[in-house]
Amino acid sequence: MEPPLDYSLLISNFTASHGHHGWPRQRLLHECLRAAIRDGTLAPGTRLVATRALASELGVARNTVLYAYEQLTSEGYVTTDRGGTIVAAVAPARQREPSVVVPHKGLSQRAQNLRHSTASAASGTPFVPGVPDLPSFPIGLWRRLLERAWRSLPTEKLNYGDPCGEPVLREAIADYLRASRGVVCEAAQVFITDGSQSSLDLCGRACADAGETLWMENPGYGGAMAAFRAASLKLEPIDVDDEGIAPRAEDWKERPPRLIYTTPSHQYPTGTVLSLARRMALIDGARSCGALIIEDDYDSEFRHDGPPLASMQGLQPDAPVLYCGTFSKTMFPGLRIGYLVVPPWLVQPLATMRQQSASRGRAADQIALAEFLRSGQFALHLRRMRRVYRERRDALVEALDKHLGSIASVQGASAGMHLALRWADPRLSDVEISRRALEQEGMIANALSVHAVAGQCQWQGLALGYGQVDPGKVDGLVKRLAGVIHLTAYENFYRKFK
Numbered sequence: 001m002e003p004p005l006d007y008s009l010l011i012s013n014f015t016a017s018h019g020h021h022g023w024p025r026q027r028l029l030h031e032c033l034r035a036a037i038r039d040g041t042l043a044p045g046t047r048l049v050a051t052r053a054l055a056s057e058l059g060v061a062r063n064t065v066l067y068a069y070e071q072l073t074s075e076g077y078v079t080t081d082r083g084g085t086i087v088a089a090v091a092p093a094r095q096r097e098p099s100v101v102v103p104h105k106g107l108s109q110r111a112q113n114l115r116h117s118t119a120s121a122a123s124g125t126p127f128v129p130g131v132p133d134l135p136s137f138p139i140g141l142w143r144r145l146l147e148r149a150w151r152s153l154p155t156e157k158l159n160y161g162d163p164c165g166e167p168v169l170r171e172a173i174a175d176y177l178r179a180s181r182g183v184v185c186e187a188a189q190v191f192i193t194d195g196s197q198s199s200l201d202l203c204g205r206a207c208a209d210a211g212e213t214l215w216m217e218n219p220g221y222g223g224a225m226a227a228f229r230a231a232s233l234k235l236e237p238i239d240v241d242d243e244g245i246a247p248r249a250e251d252w253k254e255r256p257p258r259l260i261y262t263t264p265s266h267q268y269p270t271g272t273v274l275s276l277a278r279r280m281a282l283i284d285g286a287r288s289c290g291a292l293i294i295e296d297d298y299d300s301e302f303r304h305d306g307p308p309l310a311s312m313q314g315l316q317p318d319a320p321v322l323y324c325g326t327f328s329k330t331m332f333p334g335l336r337i338g339y340l341v342v343p344p345w346l347v348q349p350l351a352t353m354r355q356q357s358a359s360r361g362r363a364a365d366q367i368a369l370a371e372f373l374r375s376g377q378f379a380l381h382l383r384r385m386r387r388v389y390r391e392r393r394d395a396l397v398e399a400l401d402k403h404l405g406s407i408a409s410v411q412g413a414s415a416g417m418h419l420a421l422r423w424a425d426p427r428l429s430d431v432e433i434s435r436r437a438l439e440q441e442g443m444i445a446n447a448l449s450v451h452a453v454a455g456q457c458q459w460q461g462l463a464l465g466y467g468q469v470d471p472g473k474v475d476g477l478v479k480r481l482a483g484v485i486h487l488t489a490y491e492n493f494y495r496k497f498k
Helices: 007-018 025-038 051-058 062-075 139-151 167-180 196-206 222-230 249-254 276-289 344-357 363-374 377-404 430-441 471-497
Strands: 078-081 084-087 190-193 213-218 234-241 259-262 292-296 321-326 338-341 408-411 418-423 461-465
Touching (some): 025 062, 167 321, 196 338, 222 234, 222 259, 249 276
Parallel strands (some): 213 234
Antiparallel strands (some): 190 338
């Protein structure tokens, strides 16, 4: 005969392992007994202690025990007879032998192919790329615009909205792009999305079939790779040099693309700017093979050296270009509003597609953003932030040259909110340095090589964001980063000649 069960110890162990110290006693007793029945501690046929006796043993009211037993009865874990309460035979007994697990794939192949994120967008972390100076955003003004939009919002706007976006915002964005980016478009060609990732996903699904070829900058933006892999496209790496994406003549012949993804204004992660000659050649090549160019106009608003460069979309009449933009960098990432400008022939098919699959709503946010654009406040904010980022860029370039000029060079500093630090010796591991910078100094310095589309790329170094970095602290931060880099370089040299 088995010894009687110590219910006090059973509850104590359950509480310790599950941490449910704040539960009411009746719920704790019920959950504890149910767990004991399910794992076989209380085997089928076991007669539970009478309610009065258990209440006395545990020092609780009898109603507490009654509640637990009644719950177990209603759930089928116990039955009752004249002698009391018995663990039901249907309850699973404790397994004495290892259970057999039937394997299953779980995730689709496209989900398994996704890469881990290389950086966190945590606010305030030194050198994290892609995050603007959030404290500089005029949040008070934005709050007033939102309140005004909500006050004037008719009740019908609470319904599902236009899947293509609020007309007033589409008009405002079209006007802005024509004036500031040289984009040739009408409001009907502008589709509002949930951000750049949403736009890229839409491009991949709407403009190519599974298995078709997409040219991807190498190294390139991981978010774009994820979107296009999720669309089951075949990604072909095209190397990036000092003038941006550089397809060869044999690339056009041997692996012609259906789509071409590029970030011409400030390539991610290298920071290079696509030259005018390359832009024109890319458009001509796309025309000749019937391809579409996805122009992700990343960081185009922040040009530090020289005049702003016009968009590729507006360089030639009816250019085969899908133009993507977002307000995540110019305003704040949490806004989650982007836009996609498509050729006129694609307007109707895309509108039909959005009608069936797009999220609809957030009318107040879109109306407030339209007023922000129309009122001139957006342009004022951009002018202010250009000065801020230029000052931070200058401070970072100076510090990098001072502390690391002997072993690395700065590239891609003419625009945007990040630059590339490229090793003079490509054998120096940027992945190792990136890991050490995070572990030892709490800095997010993205390794350029991890952005390779497939295998390896010719870039070794770090992508350093400066959007959030106080210029007064830059020199000290770079000095600490330089310590990590110099030590790693020395260790590599020592191991080589040991």
